[in-house]
Amino acid sequence: MPANPDRVILSAAPETVSNTTYARPRCRASATRQRGPFRPELWRNAREREGVRLAPHAFRLADVLVLWAVSLALLIDRAPALATAPFSLAAPIAAATVVALAALKLLDAYAFHRPRAVHRHLGLAATAALAGGLIAWGLAAVVGAARPESGPASLAAAWTVAAGLALGATHLVYAGLAERWRQGGLLTPSIVIVGATRDAEALIRRAIQSRDLAVLGVFDDRADRGPEPVAGVPVLGDSDALLTHRLSAHVDRIAIAVPASAQARLRELVGKLSGLPTDVTLLLDPRNSSDLESAYRRLALPAFAPLTPPDPARRAFAKRVQDLVIAGTALVLLSPLLAIVALAVCLDSPGPIFFRQRRHGFNQEQFLVWKFRSMRQEAADASAARQVTAGDDRVTRVGRIIRATSLDELPQLFNVLSGEMSLVGPRPHAVGMKTGETESARLVADYARRHRLKPGLTGWAAVHGSRGPLHSAAEVRRRIKLDIEYIERQSFWLDLKIMVLTVPVLLGDRRAVR
Template identity: 45%
Template sequence: MTDLSMARIDTAQKPKSAAAKQRQARLNEQAREIAERFSAASISPVLLTGSARLVDAVVVIGSGLAAYGTVFGGFRPFGWAYVAAIAIGLMLTLVFAHAADIYHVVAFRSARGQIGRALGAWTLVFAGFSVIGAFFDFGGIVQRNWLGYWFLFGAGGLVVAHGAMSLLVKHWAREGRLGRKAVIVGGGEPAAELIHSLESMPDNDVHICGVFDDRSDDRSPAVVAGYPKLGNIAELVEFGRLAHIDLLIVTLPVSAEGRVAQILKTLWVLPVDIRLAAHTDKLRFRPRAHSYLGAIPMVELAEKPIQNWDFVAKRTFDLIVGTLALILVSPVMIATAIAIKLDSPGPVFFRQKRYGFNNEVIDVYKFRSLRQEMADPDAKTVVTKNDPRVTRVGRFIRKTSIDELPQLFNVLKGELSLVGPRPHAVGAHTSERLWNEVVDGYFARHKVKPGVTGWAQINGWRGEVDTPEKLRKRVDYDLYYIENWSILFDILILLKTPFALAKTDNAY
């Protein structure tokens, strides 16, 4: 049981005061305390088990190579027999380890059990080699002492690897980072039934942080199955961001389409999975119309974009391509820095607070293009055509988007991606209205990391945003990108970016 169980409270706790019952835009003290307690990002079980398999593959292959170097006094060209033996050993190790439930998240919490199962699977691999050798004479195509060293090196590697992974998992469990942090949307008896069902599931990886419901306490009690009602649906958006919630489970009846749609309209801006529990509905679903959480039928309302191995692939792509891009453009950046220094007094770089992933505020780096005494870090005044604040060098680097190149440092830091919705300044506005007030669901574009370039930009929606229609177009393109993301899509956008930058009609 993780520390997330601390979110549960004693049903004998005193009822909330009248002031705490009021529907406020801000979280109440109890909700904020729980959210901050569990603000560390969750460790994905898919990534954890996948990484464990990858580590085992590295140990098997690495120990085989080390044994080869030990036996033959160095590395020389491999014979096909050794390659085949290592390949078969790798396949059998993963099969036997899977059969022994080594890659189950719960199994990682016992170091002794992990090491024992790993050594058992490894021993079975070599028992298999022995049986095969007893029935077939391969004429000594591989040295027996190589097999012996391979077994010893592999066993040592597996002990170290699985012991370390077990310690890591225990540490993450104490921090409440294992499994999926969930919030129940909607209270009353349906929510209580769902909570009891979840808690009775063997190897349950869903940890409930609390309940949110718009209804008053006479229809939705302050405590549901031991968990507190922390606020209303509007407050859930802030809670979800602070606590880095992974899963929202709506307990309203499937037939309450209007109410579900209204809730979804509020919550879809969060980068989480949203499921509608159908445990109280006596309906027969078609295949693919639902999924299961344990034995509980769920209707999928929204999915978290770019997660698990997709996230790893995108981050790896950003690091590799971002590093290469930084090396390639470094002469341009150096020349730009010198030009800025010679053109006007003040620093070379400019930092501006912008919205990042999950609506978190980040400092985005740019080359300074405005006069130092007229700098506008809060973006209170939009840069327009022939703006007197822009320097001579600034006008050129803004037209060509060279001023954006320092954002490659944000990419390497993990705050930005190469491709994604462009990050907007916190104070960005049109006609005296903040952009989240202009476009309904504006913050949904922050369900993924913002990017140095994006789908909206290569389609002509860059530069000045002086009308609500321009902003809506940007958001529409950003949401299309989020819903259709792939590595190939990112590559396509990057390849088209230089051609899009040649069109400078809206860039001032």
């Protein structure tokens, strides 16, 4: 995601807002459902939102398969007529399928980020099916195929009915899923505000009113002076605290609400926060009442807004499908090898077969990574305070073998299937990992940018020789440079290339300490 902040003009409301903590309001849609931007139990991290953001692509793919199935079933049912007039029957049905899919996109049928009544979902599906059916009937007439013996006109009518019913059913399922995600907070963007100003107060007040933007907290460099909560939202620290705050994994956007006149402070904040894996937006001086709505709509753009922007969303969807297919296949094919390694670890030294370590993932989310245990149980270092060196006495006999061949990493295929990792990406570093006596994250200003994609089993840095422990600041800088280069170039084909290169690169480098 681009680090450059977007400029948004925000208008402050003329009224002031009390700093008293407000009572939790009820959702407008239901007196019993209580959801809102400030309920911690509904906060969702960026990785969970990523899956929802890709849902429109999955829905479109499902509709393609459904319409293909409908078309194929109708053509098979008319096999004798198809044998005598294949073009006159198959061409109209193929055209109908393409037109129906295009109509669904043009009608915004995959825009589930706003609630829609059931009849509207059914109306969109019926309209798309009708458009496809009319094209099928018209094409059949144009090619002169409307003969009773071949029955293309009746086939077009049958396709329209079957496609309308099928699309109606699938889109009701999609709508049900979207409503469930909406109630669970997955469709409500989460932001934090830097600057306890009147602009911040106006934005929070608007969020409380509409309930479709979650303001999780405020960060202000005057926090040491103990500012009061802003419209009921707590001040969680200064801007430096935001860089490492555990709340950052739940944040979609950062809004800087600092007066435009404070140019030096603005430049400092933008430079400091641009290294985070989160969009940064500037909320500048008020102009008029319409500016508040414009700014608010920009910030409240849901993660579920379909195909926005299209290219990154398509790439992310292709990457997730790639992960599921390849990781699932690899687990099946490698299951005998996994069993052998597990048995060897068990017999070699006492202790559990697997080693779990907390690491940083997408958007700085913390998760538990799985590995085969390669060290003696009593010497295991979950915080990576001491990195592995050549001849390390903590590593077991089997551990040396599986670390040298990277077999200890294979259980991370389960992390890939769960969505915490990807097959290709920056390698996940342990939380608090140190290089020498210094935490690695403090050695490079752009360190957090490597968290803009999910961590991977392998990656661009790995195939370029940056693997295993990092023992100097220069090694940290080189890895971060390679990770950022991959993030900027990531594509389906680059991921395939890296996967193909991984095994020969790993096996061909015996000198690397892993």
